[in-house]
Amino acid sequence: MWSMRDFFMMGLLIIIIIALAVYVLGYVYLAKKITREKYEASWPDVGLESSPSSPQERPRPPSEVISRMEKELDELKMIKSMLISETETRLVEQTQKGIESTKQDLLESTRTGIREDTQKIIQEKVQKELRNLEAVKEKLGASPSGRATMSVDRVYAPFDAYNTGMVSGGRMVVISRETPDPSAFSSSFSSRLRDHFSSSRDAWRDTPFGYYVFMDKDVSMTYRVDVPRSGRYTIDLFVYARQGNTDSFYMAMDGGSRQWWDLRGWSSSQFGFMTWKTVDWDQGAHTVTVSGREPTGFAAIRIRSSGTNGSENLPKSSGLSRRVILTPGKAVPPLATYNEGLVEQGDYLVIDKENPDPTRFTSSFDSRLSYFSSKKDAWGDTPFGYYVFMSTDTKFSYVFDAPSDGEYDIELFVIAEQGNTDSFYMEVDGGGREWWDIPEWKSNGMGYMRWKRQSWSRGQHKLTVHGREPTGLAAVRISSV
Numbered sequence: 001m002w003s004m005r006d007f008f009m010m011g012l013l014i015i016i017i018i019a020l021a022v023y024v025l026g027y028v029y030l031a032k033k034i035t036r037e038k039y040e041a042s043w044p045d046v047g048l049e050s051s052p053s054s055p056q057e058r059p060r061p062p063s064e065v066i067s068r069m070e071k072e073l074d075e076l077k078m079i080k081s082m083l084i085s086e087t088e089t090r091l092v093e094q095t096q097k098g099i100e101s102t103k104q105d106l107l108e109s110t111r112t113g114i115r116e117d118t119q120k121i122i123q124e125k126v127q128k129e130l131r132n133l134e135a136v137k138e139k140l141g142a143s144p145s146g147r148a149t150m151s152v153d154r155v156y157a158p159f160d161a162y163n164t165g166m167v168s169g170g171r172m173v174v175i176s177r178e179t180p181d182p183s184a185f186s187s188s189f190s191s192r193l194r195d196h197f198s199s200s201r202d203a204w205r206d207t208p209f210g211y212y213v214f215m216d217k218d219v220s221m222t223y224r225v226d227v228p229r230s231g232r233y234t235i236d237l238f239v240y241a242r243q244g245n246t247d248s249f250y251m252a253m254d255g256g257s258r259q260w261w262d263l264r265g266w267s268s269s270q271f272g273f274m275t276w277k278t279v280d281w282d283q284g285a286h287t288v289t290v291s292g293r294e295p296t297g298f299a300a301i302r303i304r305s306s307g308t309n310g311s312e313n314l315p316k317s318s319g320l321s322r323r324v325i326l327t328p329g330k331a332v333p334p335l336a337t338y339n340e341g342l343v344e345q346g347d348y349l350v351i352d353k354e355n356p357d358p359t360r361f362t363s364s365f366d367s368r369l370s371y372f373s374s375k376k377d378a379w380g381d382t383p384f385g386y387y388v389f390m391s392t393d394t395k396f397s398y399v400f401d402a403p404s405d406g407e408y409d410i411e412l413f414v415i416a417e418q419g420n421t422d423s424f425y426m427e428v429d430g431g432g433r434e435w436w437d438i439p440e441w442k443s444n445g446m447g448y449m450r451w452k453r454q455s456w457s458r459g460q461h462k463l464t465v466h467g468r469e470p471t472g473l474a475a476v477r478i479s480s481v
Contacts, residue, residue: 240297415472
């Protein structure tokens with residue numbers, strides 16, 4: 001399609017051609033006129049007698065006249081040929097100049113358009129990634145280490161945060177729609193689940209977030225609280241305390257010693273929010289730690305300011321387990337989700353701003369951590385401000401929502417410094433574990449590395465990362481190809 005510039009250039013060429021044609025015709029006309037006058041001046045007696053009264057004036061011989069006329073005609077033809085040649089040359093030059101100018105204008109316009117389109121596409125992609133990152137940050141909170149930060153007068157699910165430091169003996173049972181029967185785990189977790197929770201298969205439906213957790217005695221979950229102003233605050237937990245030996249936790253605040261909390265109200269109020277204590281807090285950041293003592297159900301936590309009961313902010317259960325769903329190109333941190341059912345997960349170690357040195361846990365976790373002597377500040381270079389070392393029986397499961405049939409790249413952000421700290425077991429859709437030996441550790445021991453390209457149909461799929469060696473895991477990302 002022609003632009004306004006194209007129409008302008010074509011009109012200009014037409015005007016130039018018309019002007020040159022007028023110039024040529026005028027030049028020819030003037031040349032003929034000059035030649036005629038010259039001829040008449042040189043041959044006044046050509047033709048008939050100038051007057052009948054002058055018989056002595058005779059015309060010249062016709063042959064001589066014709067010869068002179070032919071000579072003049074040849075001169076005129078030569079002048080015409082020269083004019084035509086000059087006109088054609090000028091027309092060609094002007095046309096070439098016009099075409100070259102139009103070509104340059106079109107090329108520059110095209111380059112400008114391509115640059116603008118490319119910049120627009122890049123900006124859109126950058127903005128999209130920034131929006132994804134902000135969404136993740138919003139979910140995790142504004143903590144420098146990427147940990148969820150609670151606000152007062154709101155209700156939070158157990159897995160809205162992750163534990164600091166070393167989590168020893170981290171066995172827990174998640175009861176949800178996928179695994180509704182606590183007593184099914186009594187043989188491998190605690191016989192008290194069979195004795196006291198056999199009739200509790202649908203209890204998960206009545207929790208604020210559609211699931212609850214039984215923690216073993218060595219499991220702890222730490223929550224950071226952003227207190228807006230100094231004052232009095234009440235700490236509540238949504239609990240499921242069925243019997244006298246399944247009704248207690250260990251609780252701690254601000255890194256202090258833990259206290260035994262016996263839920264003496266279990267006999268009359270065995271399911272719902274119960275108050276641990278009311279505390280006086282200064283403005284700023286505080287922590288609350290919930291640790292397992294007996295297999296007591298834990299479904300939510302809230303911090304109430306003075307004069308509120310928290311009921312106005314109590315969410316209604318959706319009837320679905322609260323799970324983080326991965327989407328193409330969106331990275332999530334390792335502990336943004338939880339495993340279904342019984343997590344026979346031994347130990348895992350969280351390295352972040354509060355616990356920056358992996359080597360200090362070599363005696364109690366794994367001697368191979370001594371290889372990470374140079375990684376004390378590595379947490380600062382990870383996407384979410386922390387990374388996790390898993391023991392051999394630890395696993396994290398993620399659900400991915402594939403928008404269409406196709407191929408997808410599965411990537412992990414890893415820290416693999418040595419040949420015996422560079423592998424995981426990977427599993428897709430329950431199809432059995434595969435050993436993933438990370439070959440790039442020698443040249444690139446930190447960053448995103450691709451496990452495999454997976455063909456998936458549209459819908460939800462499950463990815464599980466199992467510990468094999470103490471290899472750092474900092475993020476999971478699945479991207480469409």
